[in-house]
Amino acid sequence: MxxxxxxxxxxxxxxxxxxxEMVSAMKNFGNPSSTHSYGQEAKILIENVRRQVADDLKVTPAEIIFTSCGTESNNMIIKSCVRNLGVQRIITSPIEHKCVAETITEMRTRKNVxxxxxxxxxxxxxSLDELEKTLKSSDVKTLVSLMHANNEIGNLLDIKKVATICKENGALFHSDTVQTIAHMDIDFSEIPVDFASCSAHKFHGPKGSGFAFIRKSxxxxxxxxxxxxxxxxxxxxENVAGIVGLGxxxxxxxxxxxxxSKHIQEIKDYTIAxxxxxxxxxxxxxRSAEAGASLYTVLxxxxxxxxxxxxxxLDMQGIAVSQGSACSSGASKPxxxxxxxxxxxELNATTPLRVSFSHLTTREEIDDLCEVLKKIASGHLIENVNG
Structure with a gap:
């Protein structure tokens, strides 16, 4: 099949x-913290990637901290803001990724945030007007946490505008950028975000490797x-091979x-049609069907x-898609x-399906998906008529 x-x-x-690249890095078994040549060779591999990533995001190498994934990065940022930076209030949305939503809930429960x-x-x-109004409603130390692109519907946040609003109101701003880093040209020298996150496996890198962007100030x-x-x-x-793979x-x-991006947007437009x-x-x-308003990889x-x-x-026909986010797969509730x-x-009469693309996706694959969906839909139409 x-x-x-x-x-x-x-x-x-x-x-x-x-x-x-990862196989080559694995042959260098030195501990990056060791002072001898084995360790220093491994350290050089890490620092080369750090400089490369920093150059791509227009930040300093000291602001790139390698982690295991976006989930760890988001946890570290949110929890440290509360524990170490005195954050007493978090402004967020109910449609953030689970690793952000559950971490914020924990801070409310355990730290009375x-x-x-x-x-x-x-x-x-x-609503950015509502965000600004909420920021102005209190002078307590505040962290705003809003994702750059929603992982289920692809809606894009005006991250620069949000960052500017936060800066004008003395709030810290964290954005889960897992779905957008390496899929968009992001310039953190122009976007005054304080914290961001990345997972390599979202752009054809290894699982278990990511980084946090942490503004040095x-x-x-x-x-x-x-x-x-x-x-x-x-x-x-550090996970040397994983970091090299990320780089x-x-x-x-x-x-x-x-x-x-051009190929994937064309595939997405073709899929919609x-x-x-x-x-x-x-x-x-x-806004997943709106070019420019949503991330081009998600429909x-x-x-x-x-x-x-x-x-x-669909899986029985050899087609892998998602009914939500990967972190929610297997859940029976919406x-x-x-x-x-x-x-x-609407929830009782419809079925959501997330189709997400890469530069490897072809029109022939979309044709096959649509043929299977057509058959499944026809079966439901027959069932409804007979019922």
Whole structure:
């Protein structure tokens, strides 16, 4: 059976060039903290990637802290803001990634932090006027945490405008940029965000490797103690091969950014047209079908029938997609994003499906997806008529 992978927002295939670089790095077994030549050779590999990433984001190397993934980065940033920077209030939204949402809930429960949720409208957008009004309503130390691109519906936040609003009101700003780093040209010298996060496996790098961007003026402190690694912001021996893999994947992504983004946007536009033609009554959640307003790698589809087994049915045909985010897979209840966007009647009569693309996705794969969806939709139409 031919297999088709359309769940790139969850993870992406490892690039061959990345594997080659990682294998080479694995042959250097030195501990980067050792002072002898073995250790220093490993250290050089790490620092070369740090400089490369910093150059791509227009920041200083000291502001790039390597971690295991975006989840760790987000946890470190949010918890340290509360524990070490005196944050007493967090402004966020109910449609953040679980690693942000649950960490903020923990800070409210354990540290008595006030949490204010900015409710999205029916398109999934946050009101920046409401954000500014909320910031002005109190002078307590505040952290704003809003993701750059929603991982389910792809809605893009005006990250520069939010960062500016936060700066004007004396608040810290953290953005989960896991879905956008290496997919967009992001310049943190122009965007006054204080903290951001990255996972290499979202752009054809290895799982278990990521980084946190931490503005050097922030004063953030480490949560993991036991060594001076990563500018004393994350103790523990670094994952040298993983960091090297992240660096190579980011190099490939940024070098080919224009070609990759053009191809993927064309694939996304083609998918919208083909699904609309194949499944009458289909809709698209949030702004995911709007070029420029949503991330080009993500399309959130709302099928006009209820089928909790749709993911399994597609998988049986060799097609991998998601019914939500990867961190929510297997859950029987709707995701928080869908609860915010759809009313009870819609939730009971429709099925959300997330299709996400990479530069490897082809039109032929989209044709195959649409043929299978057409058959599944026809089966539901027959069932409804007979019922």
């Amino acid at each position: 031919k297999k088709i992978y359309l769940d790139n927002a969850a993870t992406t295939p490892l690039a061959d060039e990345v594997i080659t 006030e949490v204010v949720y900015l409710k999205p409208d029916k398109t999934g957008d946050i 922030s004063g953030l402190k480490s949560l993991i103690t036991g060594g001076p690694q990563e500018r004393s912001l994350r103790a523990g021996t 190579k994947a980011m190099e490939l992504a940024m070098t080919n950014l224009d070609a990759y 083909r699904i609309t033609e194949s499944v009458p009554g289909v809709r698209f959640n949030g 959130s589809v709302l099928l006009p029938f209820k089928d909790p087994m749709i993911g399994m049915k 995701s928080m994003v869908m609860l915010m966007l759809l009313d009870d009647e």
